[in-house]
Amino acid sequence: MRLKDLGFSKLSLLFVLLFIWSALLINKQWETKNVIASDMNSYYIYLPAAFIYHDLTFKYINNNLPEEVLRSSWAMITEDGKHRVSKTSCGVAIMIAPFFFMAKILSHNGFGPANGYSTVFALFVCLSFYFYLLIGLIYLHKILKYFFDDITTGLTIIAIGLGTNLYFYSTYSLNTPHAFCFCLFSIFAWKTIQWHNRQTRITSIIMGLLLGLITLVRPNDIIIFLFPILYGIYDKKTFIEKMKLLTKNWVNILLVVIFFIITIIPQLIIWKYQTGYFLYYSYQKERFYFNHPHIIDGLFGFRKGLFIYTPILLLIIPGFIFAWKKRQGFAFAIVIFFLLNCYIIFSWWSWWYGASFGIRPMIGCYALLALPIGCCIQELRNKNKILKYFIVITVFLLVSLNQFQTLQSQTNLLHYSEMTFKSYKLIFGKLNYPKGWEESLTPNDNEMAVKGLPERNFYETFYFLKGKRENNVALKAFNGKYVSVDTVRNNFLIAKSSNVNSSEIFKMRIIGFEDCKILSSYNKYVSFETLEEGRLVADRDNAVNWERFTIEKMPNNKFAIKADNGKYVKPNLQNKSILEATSNTITDKELFEIIPQ
Numbered sequence: 338m339r340l341k342d343l344g345f346s347k348l349s350l351l352f353v354l355l356f357i358w359s360a361l362l363i364n365k366q367w368e369t370k371n372v373i374a375s376d377m378n379s380y381y382i383y384l385p386a387a388f389i390y391h392d393l394t395f396k397y398i399n400n401n402l403p404e405e406v407l408r409s410s411w412a413m414i415t416e417d418g419k420h421r422v423s424k425t426s427c428g429v430a431i432m433i434a435p436f437f438f439m440a441k442i443l444s445h446n447g448f449g450p451a452n453g454y455s456t457v458f459a460l461f462v463c464l465s466f467y468f469y470l471l472i473g474l475i476y477l478h479k480i481l482k483y484f485f486d487d488i489t490t491g492l493t494i495i496a497i498g499l500g501t502n503l504y505f506y507s508t509y510s511l512n513t514p515h516a517f518c519f520c521l522f523s524i525f526a527w528k529t530i531q532w533h534n535r536q537t538r539i540t541s542i543i544m545g546l547l548l549g550l551i552t553l554v555r556p557n558d559i560i561i562f563l564f565p566i567l568y569g570i571y572d573k574k575t576f577i578e579k580m581k582l583l584t585k586n587w588v589n590i591l592l593v594v595i596f597f598i599i600t601i602i603p604q605l606i607i608w609k610y611q612t613g614y615f616l617y618y619s620y621q622k623e624r625f626y627f628n629h630p631h632i633i634d635g636l637f638g639f640r641k642g643l644f645i646y647t648p649i650l651l652l653i654i655p656g657f658i659f660a661w662k663k664r665q666g667f668a669f670a671i672v673i674f675f676l677l678n679c680y681i682i683f684s685w686w687s688w689w690y691g692a693s694f695g696i697r698p699m700i701g702c703y704a705l706l707a708l709p710i711g712c713c714i715q716e717l718r719n720k721n722k723i724l725k726y727f728i729v730i731t732v733f734l735l736v737s738l739n740q741f742q743t744l745q746s747q748t749n750l751l752h753y754s755e756m757t758f759k760s761y762k763l764i765f766g767k768l769n770y771p772k773g774w775e776e777s778l779t780p781n782d783n784e785m786a787v788k789g790l791p792e793r794n795f796y797e798t799f800y801f802l803k804g805k806r807e808n809n810v811a812l813k814a815f816n817g818k819y820v821s822v823d824t825v826r827n828n829f830l831i832a833k834s835s836n837v838n839s840s841e842i843f844k845m846r847i848i849g850f851e852d853c854k855i856l857s858s859y860n861k862y863v864s865f866e867t868l869e870e871g872r873l874v875a876d877r878d879n880a881v882n883w884e885r886f887t888i889e890k891m892p893n894n895k896f897a898i899k900a901d902n903g904k905y906v907k908p909n910l911q912n913k914s915i916l917e918a919t920s921n922t923i924t925d926k927e928l929f930e931i932i933p934q
Contacts, residue, residue, distance in 0.1 A: 349491030350478050353498035354471060360508040361467060367460040370408075375692075377512035378411040380429035381462070383607070384437045385410070385453025394611055395421035406452050416621060420612050424619050426604045428553025429514045432469065436461040466516050470507045473520035474498060476527045477704055481711055483530060484664065489715040492732050496714075497707050500649040500736040502695040505743050510694070514554050518701030521551045522561060526704050529565040532589075536582075541589035542596050549600020551701075557681050558701055560674065567670035571661075625684045626789040635683035635696060639758045640781070646695035646742060646751075649710070649735040656709025659716040664708070671705050678702055686787045692753035694746040744768060754781050775806055780849040798890050799847055801933040807846035811837045813930040814908045820916065820929075822857050822875045830863065830873040830916040832908035842934050845888075853888045853898075854880040865900040871918040873906060888931075895928040 745751035782792035814832035900918035
């Protein structure tokens with residue numbers, strides 16, 4: 338068969354897959370330490386724990402492990418301090434398992450250490466991403482071809498595969514589960530269509546298994562169950578018909594429920610084994626705040642807005658209108674699912690989802706949003722020549738913009754969590770850092786957000802920075818004296834000066850609300866000494882852990898300084914006014930004035 342005989346949609350699918358495969362080969366993420374890292378640490382840990390270290394309680398994790406294993410073997414301590422659990426459930430581990438076993442076999446045959454974290458394991462994790470993306474796009478092609486013509490299907494495949502952040506999370510960032518979510522959503526949507534055409538037990542069983550696996554990968558994605566329930570409903574008559582269909586097929590519905598439960602049982606058993614409870618909330622203090630979701634920020638805000646950083650999804654808006662007129666079978670189901678999904682996603686305490694490109698939790702539902710996008714493309718193509726060319730050009734321009742913004746995110750020019758309208762304007766169309774870039778960013782306030790409280794304004798809170806990330810300051814302690822570096826006594830920091838001279842000036846750099854570095858006028862970083870009763874000393878050439886502080890705003894424009902040991906800093910008047918990080922609470926003695934110089 339010649340390529341031209343495949344048709345535009347299959348050629349488009351092939352093009353997208355080759356484009357992504359080329360990006361994977363060029364980037365070679367498996368040669369870095371960025372694959373089994375970050376979020377993937379907690380998704381993946383079940384596999385080496387069960388099949389290499391044979392300990393799902395994670396008690397094997399200790400400082401005797403090789404560095405590359407210890408670095409990625411991340412498990413949380415339960416709130417009672419007695420157990421270790423993974424923050425995430427085992428769905429991704431189940432999907433990666435076949436690739437893990439292939440890597441394990443190769444590692445036992447001389448391809449690197451068989452520790453679960455060597456390069457060969459990272460390589461097969463990368464291959465698993467591509468495999469599930471391949472499956473997801475194939476099923477998306479099936480769905481689109483069911484409703485649309487060949488050209489519309491091809492354009493929509495290109496729009497989803499290369500015009501959204503699905504591309505980024507399938508090539509550059511292989512440490513989150515969103516490509517897996519997309520795959521599962523695509524298969525589930527296709528099985529929904531098949532089930533409504535012919536209600537068979539095998540399709541019902543597959544849907545139950547898929548729904549369980551979707552839930553194990555990302556628990557809040559369980560709401561995908563609404564799609565088959567609402568599919569085909571658009572008025573009173575179709576609602577009644579749907580209720581009759583579900584009632585008639587109660588055995589098939591029961592099969593869906595039974596196989597859903599069967600699929601999630603492994604996680605329940607793991608939690609019981611680890612904690613003594615079949616159900617355990619592993620996110621601890623992190624939670625949803627359904628009373629004040631950030632829907633407008635999440636959709637249109639410049640920090641992470643869905644329609645700002647994945648603008649091709651704007652096509653769903655006219656797409657929903659066209660779908661309601663001509664594709665009512667899926668229109669209502671997708672609209673309700675999308676609205677509820679937005680509400681849930683943007684009710685999470687970190688509604689911007691940390692360090693990421695765009696709103697990554699939405700990636701799974703692109704398999705459904707492809708349908709209104711397809712409606713928009715097909716309807717405009719069929720209107721007249723002007724609109725036909727307009728929509729084709731629009732798709733390719735938005736795909737190009739996504740590819741360009743992907744490059745920007747790779748260099749952090751498009752910042753992973755601190756973007757503003759000002760910074761967006763500064764970097765638009767650029768690949769080099771413009772003047773004023775850092776000052777245009779606004780750090781997010783995790784401390785307040787996790788409590789469900791409004792975030793503080795960074796530059797108003799740290800007014801002494803004068804609109805920058807760093808500034809020269811003087812520190813005035815509660816005793817009315819300025820802090821200086823005592824070069825006679827081992828460069829300890831003391832609060833004994835009545836005036837501000839060069840020794841009393843420090844360069845304070847605040848990266849975020851929880852990360853501050855302090856540089857003395859002698860170009861040495863301030864640290865606290867664990868072996869010297871927490872005394873602060875300015876003698877470090879680099880700022881790593883002990884050289885990091887947190888500056889907390891207090892009433893009356895005073896500040897408390899917390900060291901990396903979790904203790905607050907105060908001058909010890911009984912020991913030559915040396916600053917020590919020894920206080921557990923904040924009193925008047927732990928308060929400082931920070932005065933810009």
